[in-house]
Structures are given as C-alpha cells and as structure tokens.
Amino acid sequence: MTEFIWKYNGSAPIKVRTFIMGHGITRTLLKKIKYHGGQTLVNGEPSLVNRLLDAGDVVKVVLPKEPENDHVSVSNVPIEIVYEDPNFLVVNKPAGVASVPSHNYSDDSLVNRVKGYYLRQHYANQKIHIVTRLDKDTSGLVIFAKHHFAHSVLDKQLKDRTIQKTYLAIVAGRISSPHFEIYLPIGRVEGSFVKRQVIDSGKLSVTEAWTVCRLAKQTLLRVRLHTGRTHQIRVHMREIGHPLIGDWLYNPDDHSLPRQALHCAELTFYDPFGDQEIHCQAPLPADMKSYISLNKR
Known part of the structure; x- marks a missing residue:
C-alpha cells in the first residue's frame, strides 16, 4: 500500500x-x-x-487499495515515458492517439496503453488517473497520477492554474510581432458538440505567444495558456487570422499536414511529496520538424 x-x-x-x-x-x-x-x-x-x-x-x-478501471481494456502498445516517480507519470503522447477511451477509441487510447504498462510493471495500484488531456491529433506531454492523493494534489494545481503547459504551434501566415497576447471569450458553436468559437457570451480566455521562427508563409510559435478552454489555441489563432496548419476543424482548406500542427512541449508542476518542481520536455515530433524544414524561407 x-x-x-x-x-x-x-x-x-x-x-x-x-x-x-x-x-x-x-x-x-x-x-x-x-x-x-x-x-x-x-x-x-x-x-x-x-x-x-x-x-x-x-x-x-x-492509502486504501484502489479498484482497477475494470471497464478499461488493456493495450500493450509501448508508451514513451518522459518522467516517472512513485507518485507521477508523464508520457509523450503521439498524434493520432486519443487521451481517454471513447466509443470510437475504446481499446487503444493513451489510458489503455498506460494500463498495459502498469500491468507489465506489476504495480500494486492499477487505477489509472489521467490529470491532463490533449486532443487526439495534438501530440505531447500528458500527466498521470499514480494514486488518488497525487491526483487530488494536481487537480488543485489545475484549478489554481499553477501547472504550466507550453505548446509549439505552426500557424498560417508570417507573424511580425515577437510576442503577443489574446484576450477573447470562447464558447460552443450552437448545434455542435465539438466546435468552439469566439463569442461574447463565452468565457474569457487568455493565450500568450512568442514567435520562435518565421517560415516562408508560416510561423512557428511558442504558446502558453493562461486559461484552459477547449480548443483554445486553435480557436484564438483562427480568430486572429493565423489558423493552425493542418487543422481540419478550424482551417479546413489546409491539407499540408494530416493533423493540427500543435505539440505540448513543456510541463511544469509542483511535487509536494518531494518538495520540488518537476519540469518535463518533449521534442518537436518528426512530422512538424519535417514541415518546418520543407517550408523554410
């Protein structure tokens, strides 16, 4: 225990x-x-x-022994571990993999893969606690807590906005400003369960971005969220006229990548058990690196 x-x-x-x-x-x-x-x-x-x-x-x-997620099937597809200790696990999720099981992805989400890893490691606690999530076609870092206590600690940090997530995004158009912030409210598109939009009745959303490099007709940005709305980066960038490359939902005419060019590259959170700050990084994935190489000025 x-x-x-x-x-x-x-x-x-x-x-x-x-x-x-x-x-x-x-x-x-x-x-x-x-x-x-x-x-x-x-x-x-x-x-x-x-x-x-x-x-x-x-x-x-x-702590009491936690029951397994019996409804979660096991996937033995390997995971890429970026950080692990007795309380936390940070995984680099590839694009194309859902974070959690759903009707369409019931057997091979990231949660299924982590369950397979826990079984192979013979961990005493087999309960899967996913703390942060990414869209299926967004790659990068995802945090798992290994027990209820660790999960509750990170839930509070999420609510307090003290978990820092930094993304890399390739957007359409060349952005001249080295640094900018977006303050625009985001809400649902009426009649759609998935799609979001900038709308006066939405919740205030704050995105901060820095230009990393300018390509021939695109820009690589480093982006930090100060609020956590669904599709926030994708919606904000579309609203200011620089939608993400390959984003089927908010930039449907661009097919130069098979998924939105968005990657969670850095995560920082506080570990109260070790009284230390945990900082994790995941390098830019191959598809985004290749796109940048092909589209340099």
Whole structure:
C-alpha cells in the first residue's frame, strides 16, 4: 500500500485531520481512508482524525487499495515515458492517439496503453488517473497520477492554474510581432458538440505567444495558456487570422499536414511529496520538424 509520513513540529495542539489536510489530503480522500481500508496512525498506533497532536508526533497515512478501471481494456502498445516517480507519470503522447477511451477509441487510447504498462510493471495500484488531456491529433506531454492523493494534489494545481503547459504551434501566415497576447471569450458553436468559437457570451480566455521562427508563409510559435478552454489555441489563432496548419476543424482548406500542427512541449508542476518542481520536455515530433524544414524561407 502507498503511505505517507509527516512529523508535527508545531507548538500548539492541532487535530490530525487539520494537520493532514494541510498536506493536501482532501475530505473525499479522508472518507476513502476511513471506509475503504486505509489507516491513519500517530506514533505507530491507529488514531481517529479528531485526536490532538503534540509537538514531535509522527503521523502516518496509509492509502486504501484502489479498484482497477475494470471497464478499461488493456493495450500493450509501448508508451514513451518522459518522467516517472512513485507518485507521477508523464508520457509523450503521439498524434493520432486519443487521451481517454471513447466509443470510437475504446481499446487503444493513451489510458489503455498506460494500463498495459502498469500491468507489465506489476504495480500494486492499477487505477489509472489521467490529470491532463490533449486532443487526439495534438501530440505531447500528458500527466498521470499514480494514486488518488497525487491526483487530488494536481487537480488543485489545475484549478489554481499553477501547472504550466507550453505548446509549439505552426500557424498560417508570417507573424511580425515577437510576442503577443489574446484576450477573447470562447464558447460552443450552437448545434455542435465539438466546435468552439469566439463569442461574447463565452468565457474569457487568455493565450500568450512568442514567435520562435518565421517560415516562408508560416510561423512557428511558442504558446502558453493562461486559461484552459477547449480548443483554445486553435480557436484564438483562427480568430486572429493565423489558423493552425493542418487543422481540419478550424482551417479546413489546409491539407499540408494530416493533423493540427500543435505539440505540448513543456510541463511544469509542483511535487509536494518531494518538495520540488518537476519540469518535463518533449521534442518537436518528426512530422512538424519535417514541415518546418520543407517550408523554410
């Protein structure tokens, strides 16, 4: 089982519940620990969470075993691991692979592949927790948490916008500005489940971009999202007249790439278990590199 140990160094008495929630344990996880086979111990002895701690007390939290995702089938297609430790897994997803299973991609999404990897590694916890997702035809970095606690920690970072994701995108047209920001609201296109648009009734969305290099009739951008709307980069770039190369939905007349030229190249998040910042990088994939080479000035 997965366990965590903390020493209380404060001077005033504090409840176990308050102490461990201060380390990121959520109320939902507290209930799972209590009712589904976990444990909370103080100085090696089982303890209720309303017990008061004294200075020097050592608290151990043992997470309950998590049930497998029984509805998720196993794919043994290898994954490209960029980073892994006992709590987190970061994978470089290829274009053309869905992040999660769906009706159309039930057997070979990235989640299916990670499940196959967990089985091959004989991990005690076989539950798949995907934290960040990418569109099927967007390549790049995706974070998985290896247990409920790690997932809840990263969920909070997502809500607080402290997980930084940086993309590389090839867009139509030559952009003269070295740096720009886009502040435009995004909402659904009426009658479409998938497509989004800039619309006054949408949610404010903020995209920041830097020009990396200019090609003959295109531009390679480094892009950072300050909000997390569906298709945000694709919609914003189309709106300012520079849609992504190969984007079948927002640039349907361009067929120079079989998918949108978008790649999640960098990820940064905080690991509270190791008290460190994790920074991951994934190089530009071959199809985008080839496109840049063919379209240099």
